Amino acid sequence: MAQDIILSANGLTKEFKGFLAVNDVDLKVERGSIHALIGPNGAGKTTCFNLLTKFLQPSRGTIVYNDRDITRKQPADIARLGMVRSFQISAVFPHLTAIENVRIALQRNRGDSFDFWRSERVLTEFNGRAAGLLDDVGLSEFAAVRAGELSYGRKRALEIATTLALEPEMLLLDEPMAGMAQEDVERISQLIRRISANRTILMVEHNLSVVAALSDYITVLARGKVLAEGDYASVSKDPRVVEAYIGA
Numbered sequence: 237m238a239q240d241i242i243l244s245a246n247g248l249t250k251e252f253k254g255f256l257a258v259n260d261v262d263l264k265v266e267r268g269s270i271h272a273l274i275g276p277n278g279a280g281k282t283t284c285f286n287l288l289t290k291f292l293q294p295s296r297g298t299i300v301y302n303d304r305d306i307t308r309k310q311p312a313d314i315a316r317l318g319m320v321r322s323f324q325i326s327a328v329f330p331h332l333t334a335i336e337n338v339r340i341a342l343q344r345n346r347g348d349s350f351d352f353w354r355s356e357r358v359l360t361e362f363n364g365r366a367a368g369l370l371d372d373v374g375l376s377e378f379a380a381v382r383a384g385e386l387s388y389g390r391k392r393a394l395e396i397a398t399t400l401a402l403e404p405e406m407l408l409l410d411e412p413m414a415g416m417a418q419e420d421v422e423r424i425s426q427l428i429r430r431i432s433a434n435r436t437i438l439m440v441e442h443n444l445s446v447v448a449a450l451s452d453y454i455t456v457l458a459r460g461k462v463l464a465e466g467d468y469a470s471v472s473k474d475p476r477v478v479e480a481y482i483g484a
């Protein structure tokens with residue numbers, strides 16, 4: 237059966253003053269999959285991520301999302317098309333409670349007019365949806381806690397809830413486990429698996445056991461190029477990958 241590709245990049249290249257941070261990268265992300273972008277420090281992962289979400293303009297190459305060429309689009313256009321990057325809206329407001337943070341994200345998704353707050357029906361609907369999203373990320377019991385008082389892992393879970401409020405079809409997660417205690421790593425792993433049930437996820441992640449446990453497909457970058465790709469079992473055995481990690 238033909239692959240159902242949601243996001244692809246062809247010949248993606250980013251040059252910084254003659255230095256090729258991303259060099260002719262081809263990438264295909266299958267719809268519904270969890271796809272990880274890994275590689276040693278300086279491999280070009282962050283640059284690649286910034287190119288795909290249009291925070292950077294590629295020097296060369298094309299990016300296609302849902303059969304639409306998005307190479308020249310702005311980050312906000314991309315979000316409207318259903319591809320949302322976690323930190324894009326992840327600035328949680330520390331003095332507002334968890335549920336207030338999610339309500340604001342829902343409101344954002346609704347547009348710029350605040351008029352709908354006058355409607356009790358809408359308010360009730362928003363409260364219900366906000367509670368549902370908090371439940372999805374395992375934060376129900378923290379609904380009334382100020383975001384700034386949540387543990388680091390729970391703050392990340394709240395960020396994911398505010399991201400989900402935008403109803404993304406594809407979620408890009410930039411090092412979701414960075415700085416997390418083991419207990420939180422397990423909680424967020426389960427959360428990512430759960431939310432991937434009806435979404436596509438592309439993540440940059442350093443924690444290789446998380447990558448092994450979650451990813452359907454992995455692209456390994458090194459020195460701006462695709463070094464290997466495939467499932468974890470195959471890429472982790474690839475001598476070029478082993479060497480890139482050891483030699484890094």
Ligand code: ADP
Pocket residue numbers: 252255256257275276277278279280281282283284
């Ligand atoms: P990774 O995320 O895999 O660690 P990066 O994408 O951050 O790698 O960086 C890849 C390479 O590109 C590095 O050598 C980095 O120094 C360089 N680089 C990244 N951004 C810039 C920039 N704005 N200007 C110049 N060089 C950059």
